[in-house]
Every structure is written in structure tokens, then in C-alpha cells.
Amino acid sequence: MKKKIIKIILGSSTGLIIVSLIIIVSILMVYSFFGGEIFDSGYVEGNMEYAEVYRSVLNNNITRNINGYIPLSRLMYFYLEDDNLSLNEIYENNIDYELKTIKPFKEVCLEHYNSFYTCQETEILKNNHSDEYPFKPFNAPVKFEDTIITSYYGEERIVYDRFNIHYAWDFAAPAETPVYSIGDGIVKKVMFSQSTNKIDINNGFGNYIRIEYNVDDRIYEVIYAHLYPYSSKVQVGEIVKSWQEIATIGTTGYSTGNHLHWEVILENIKIDGLNLVDFNL
Numbered sequence: 677m678k679k680k681i682i683k684i685i686l687g688s689s690t691g692l693i694i695v696s697l698i699i700i701v702s703i704l705m706v707y708s709f710f711g712g713e714i715f716d717s718g719y720v721e722g723n724m725e726y727a728e729v730y731r732s733v734l735n736n737n738i739t740r741n742i743n744g745y746i747p748l749s750r751l752m753y754f755y756l757e758d759d760n761l762s763l764n765e766i767y768e769n770n771i772d773y774e775l776k777t778i779k780p781f782k783e784v785c786l787e788h789y790n791s792f793y794t795c796q797e798t799e800i801l802k803n804n805h806s807d808e809y810p811f812k813p814f815n816a817p818v819k820f821e822d823t824i825i826t827s828y829y830g831e832e833r834i835v836y837d838r839f840n841i842h843y844a845w846d847f848a849a850p851a852e853t854p855v856y857s858i859g860d861g862i863v864k865k866v867m868f869s870q871s872t873n874k875i876d877i878n879n880g881f882g883n884y885i886r887i888e889y890n891v892d893d894r895i896y897e898v899i900y901a902h903l904y905p906y907s908s909k910v911q912v913g914e915i916v917k918s919w920q921e922i923a924t925i926g927t928t929g930y931s932t933g934n935h936l937h938w939e940v941i942l943e944n945i946k947i948d949g950l951n952l953v954d955f956n957l
């Protein structure tokens with residue numbers, strides 16, 4: 677009787693479609709259970725689930741204690757293998773406290789997670805651990821201790837009922853907190869369209885400044901947005917220096933409160949600027 681039912685199911689085309697759908701759905705369920713894909717850019721698919729915890733870990737290690745930056749992607753290699761670990765503990769295991777930067781993946785494996793699958797030689801070679809790039813040409817755009825990180829690079833979030841992935845950093849602080857140039861650059865745009873410090877969801881970046889930084893013949897375009905009205909201390913064409921104050925924090929444009937939206941673009945791709953910041957500068 678059972679065999680007959682199976683034969684009927686597999687014999688009919690609808691039966692076959694249903695069976696294949698069940699298989700596909702199960703595969704997808706197993707896949708999502710083990711977490712999403714980790715991209716080389718630092719974006720972790722499905723990261724909304726961890727966003728609140730990760731933001732608090734970031735603030736613990738960047739704005740309250742200035743230890744250094746570890747992207748979520750790096751934490752996920754370990755967390756997805758053992759979710760009994762805490763993100764903060766993994767973060768601390770990945771920090772080189774002396775250099776205030778990320779430790780090489782291999783070193784973290786040897787010290788803490790040697791039995792993990794992700795620490796096998798072949799796995800280490802297969803994954804592009806590009807966040808280890810020791811190139812840190814910039815200083816921070818704010819004094820970290822003045823701010824709270826309210827959104828990280830690659831964060832999946834819902835703002836005003838709209839889903840987006842935030843390929844930039846948000847640093848919240850009281851209105852008129854100083855914003856600094858992250859290096860020696862040239863001011864390309866100073867757009868101050870709002871004269872009052874208020875949210876205008878139809879005005880994108882609100883008041884903003886764009887500065888270009890040429891580092892080893894590569895141009896980094898950097899946007900500092902939602903700035904306080906009339907706070908610009910620079911003009912188009914002006915050469916600015918590292919740590920020079922360029923404006924102050926506001927909440928103009930498509931914003932939810934006083935904060936700096938800080939975006940770094942290299943060859944038309946929004947990259948993770950915090951990977952390029954030297955925490956010792």
C-alpha cells in the first residue's frame with residue numbers, strides 16, 4: 677500500500693514538483709539555520725538578527741574603550757560554528773590590543789579556535805580574509821569617545837518602514853559635535869541646503885561635504901552627511917589636513933537624530949571605511 681502511494685506521487689508530474697519543492701525548501705531551511713553567506717566586502721547576509729548585539733559590542737570596543745575594529749564577518753566565521761560563544765568574547769579574541777587592530781585569522785585560530793573547521797588550512801586559504809589588510813591610511817572622522825555607533829557598515833535595517841543595507845557608518849552625538857577630515861585631501865563639494873537643524877526625509881544626505889583623498893594614486897571619495905546648518909569650515913577646492921575640523925554633527929536630511937553618516941567610496945564601490953582607520957592616530 678505504502679509503495680503504491682509513493683509510486684502514485686512520483687508517477688504524477690505534480691507529485692514530482694511537490695517532492696522537489698519539499699527538498700528545495702528543506703535545503704534552504706538548513707542553509708538559513710547555519711546563517712547566511714559571509715561576503716568579502718564584510719557584509720553578512722541575514723545580519724539583522726545580530727545587529728543589536730553587534731552594535732553594543734562595537735560600542736564597547738570602539739566608543740567606550742578604544743580597542744580597535746573587527747568586522748562582523750570576522751566574528752561570524754567563529755560564531756556560526758559555535759553559537760554558545762559570545763560575540764563580545766570573539767571580538768576580544770580577535771583584537772590585537774597593542775596595535776589596536778585585527779589579528780591575522782591564522783593567529784586567532786591557533787590561540788583560540790584550533791579545532792574549528794574554519795581554522796583548517798584549506799578553509800583559511802579558501803576564504804579571502806581581506807579585512808586583514810594592514811593598510812590604515814586614515815584617522816577617525818569623529819573623536820570616538822564623543823559618539824555612539826548607531827549603524828555599522830553592511831547593517832540590514834528598517835528606517836521609516838523601508839528596508840535597506842547601510843554601506844556606511846553612523847556616529848550619533850549631540851548637535852554641533854565636531855567632525856574631522858580623515859586625512860589630507862581636497863574638498864570637492866560643500867552642499868548646505870538646509871538652514872535649520874531638522875529632519876527632512878526628502879533631502880537625502882541633508883547638509884554634506886565630499887572630500888577626495890589620494891592615497892598611493894587611488895582616490896577615496898568620502899562623504900560626511902547630515903551636518904549642522906552653517907557649520908562648514910571649508911570651501912570647494914580647499915586642501916584639508918588630517919584631523920582638521922570641517923563641520924559639526926546635525927540631523928539634516930533623511931535622518932532620525934543628530935549623527936554623522938560617514939561613507940567611503942573607492943572606484944564607485946562603497947567600502948568599509950573603518951577598516952582603513954588607524955586607531956593609534
Ligand SMILES: [Zn+2]
Nearest residue numbers: 844845846937
Ligand atoms: Zn547612515
